[in-house]
Amino acid sequence: MTNLNILQAPYIHPTRRNHALEHATLHVLSRRFPNTPMGGHSNPTGFFIVGKVPTESLREAVSQALTRLQNGESALAIHPGCGTNYAVTGGLAAVAALYGFMGTRNTRERFERLPLVSLLSIFAFMLGQALGPHLQRKITTDPDPGDLAIVDVYPITSSLHRVVTR
Numbered sequence: 001m002t003n004l005n006i007l008q009a010p011y012i013h014p015t016r017r018n019h020a021l022e023h024a025t026l027h028v029l030s031r032r033f034p035n036t037p038m039g040g041h042s043n044p045t046g047f048f049i050v051g052k053v054p055t056e057s058l059r060e061a062v063s064q065a066l067t068r069l070q071n072g073e074s075a076l077a078i079h080p081g082c083g084t085n086y087a088v089t090g091g092l093a094a095v096a097a098l099y100g101f102m103g104t105r106n107t108r109e110r111f112e113r114l115p116l117v118s119l120l121s122i123f124a125f126m127l128g129q130a131l132g133p134h135l136q137r138k139i140t141t142d143p144d145p146g147d148l149a150i151v152d153v154y155p156i157t158s159s160l161h162r163v164v165t166r
Helices: 012-032 055-070 083-101 107-140
Strands: 039-043 046-050 150-157 160-165
Touching (some): 012 039, 012 046, 012 160, 055 150, 083 107
Antiparallel strands (some): 039 046, 046 160, 150 160
16 A cells, blocks of 8 residues: 655645745745735646736746746745735634633623633744744645746736646
């Protein structure tokens, strides 16, 4: 019986590679377009970039990002604005709050627990800030692009672009 690594599974591994390229692209773009709100969403066939950036600038950024990942700049795969960070932090804070309110029977008891719940949530937030980037490194991105190639970059609207990879 073989040990299947779920992170290498079809659909998951290409998504992880695209997620790394998406982050690297956002790093490159943010240096060129500071103070421009941007985000992305990855899937097995590429990713979307949300933000008002010229299509040609995005093409150049994706190409540069891929080259830099191929040259070993794995730190580009980790992004502070990644949804992984928000999901981990929010999930930990929710569990901390749930734990803090356990056993309360009425609103008065819940108000009495607010200082404890606040403290637990602060600790959860601090843990989430460290855990989110760690999970990006180990699970949600793969900074080694391997044979990843850019197929197309095209606008969908003035503030939404599609990057297709293979």
